[in-house]
Amino acid sequence: MSTLSPTSTNQNFDFVVKNFIAGGVAGMCSKTTVAPLDRIKILLQAHNSHYKHLGVFSGLREIVSREHFFALYKGNFAQMVRIFPYAATQFTAFEIYKKHLGRLLGNRTQADKFIAGSCAGVTAVAFTYPLDTIRARLAFQITGEHIYTGIVHTAVSIFNDEGGLRALYRGFLPTICGMIPYAGFSFYSFEKLKYLCLKYFPNILCSSCDKNTGGLVLTIPGKLLCGGIAGAIAQSFSYPLDVTRRRMQLAMMNPATHKFSIGMVSTLLTIYRENGITKGLYRGMSINYLRAIPMVAVSFATYEVMKQFLNLDTGIKV
Template identity: 70%
Template sequence: MTSLQSENSQNFLLICKNLGAGGVAGMVSKTTVAPLDRVKILLQAYSRHHASHGVFKGLRHIVKREGPLALYKGNGAQMVRIFPYAATQFTSFEIYKKYLDGIFGERSHVDKFIAGAAAGLTAVTLTYPLDTIRARLAFQISGEHVYTGIVHTATSIFKDEGGIRALYRGFTPTLMGMVPYAGLSFYCFEYLKYGCIKYLPGLTCRPSKQNTGGMVLTVPAKLLCGGFAGAVAQSFSYPLDVTRRRMQLAMMNPDTHHFAQGMVKTLKHIYEEHGIVRGLYRGMSINYMRAVPMVAMSFSTYELCKQIAGLDTGLKV
């Protein structure tokens, strides 16, 4: 085997390990917050069964009306989507970060924001139809099912609502929201990780097991950094997340068809009908409750998987 072939083989193995670590991280984080995810979707899109509910009342209502397993309705489709999504996002981030490293200066973290935003755009473009399918399944109430599963949902949307464009309904606000969300998530986590290792190594770090002289964050530090990153990112991108959901679910009820007319019109309709707090930021409290632990678990699991796979050699500052 030539040196070039050996290098290519090694790079391929590294990419596969990154894909696996990212996919596992996504599945763990999303399953952790699946019940809150379902309530958020029902609140965002004003399900008639949950129009007056808050977070805890909504959770109790689901369990009482549909049973405990209903809290995970749509999670199967979520797992089908999240593995390739998270695998692509984390691996893309590592690749983009490598090529952007040092462009904005050694002490700048702008490259992390750009790499994170680009990674988010890459991942969501590849997996968006699965997000639409998952939202439709999670929005259904037991006894009022329109769809029977992932394949039936996909074929029904494709045949009855306009083909591939229907599966990508709400894609524009998703792309626009992904830039601040993914960019800020990765930027904040990497910035906080750097700060912990540089200024608080005794409290937040331990030596890398790879014996490179670098430091890695402890699990509690990973969770704290990831949770803060998730809170910051969600605060900026949430109205576009609401817009995406309303567009994805617009065709499930004749009264909400006007939310399928495009991003700007949907934003306008939400604002005119419900305002900012009860419209564009509806469900924000539950979103903090789910986003903070979700992002914390995602980054923490990914970092742990990288260390187990021998990918994280530790950071030197």
């Protein structure tokens, strides 16, 4: 029976801590970058009465006009409280899963990166989902029509009035179903694109780095390009389930939308019957590309920069 030496244990702990920090910083930077687009996306997805007839940019202007500039960032503090542990857990879990799956499946397949990404996404969501529900409720509120006064009040109100912990996890199933392709394709696509850039475009999108074991790293534009494309691919597959999740999370805020609280399949079918594919299941998709592409690009780019800064390129030894 093999045991880890004290040196290996310290290296593993150091690896986990550094990845946790790198992932958390990457998540906070990426979400803050697109916070205004995140808010208008939620308002459009859930057909808010004040904004449902507007487009992306007219909606952003209306938020500033109806409320105020900082209303563009409504719910962003709750997002930061959620996104640091979420992104930190996701990136750290991905690196660990990737190492173990790589050894298990060998180098003959690229499936390890897709599976590792999916598992990492599910792990992160399971730990932080209630904060996503709270953030969505706060972002959906309109100035002058507030139901909740803050993160704690929102959590307590949902827990007491809507059925306890189960209410905080409403929409969890479609989130998990959407997370599997989203996180899987995000990580797989980024890793694949990164590899292709390092192999075929070393003089254009790469630069030398003494810390990196391979001697090359992506430049900042290279990181952003790979991350942006990866985000677009992932969102195309998972978006209808993201819409379903939002409708379920916000169902109890209006008597007319209580019908979306029953279950994932019922909500998905109701959205399809009432609004169809383009105006229902893919409603807000244009803004989702506008937010998802820079969000994922900044997330991966920041994470890669933090990995270089924290000297994480050599990975973990277990």
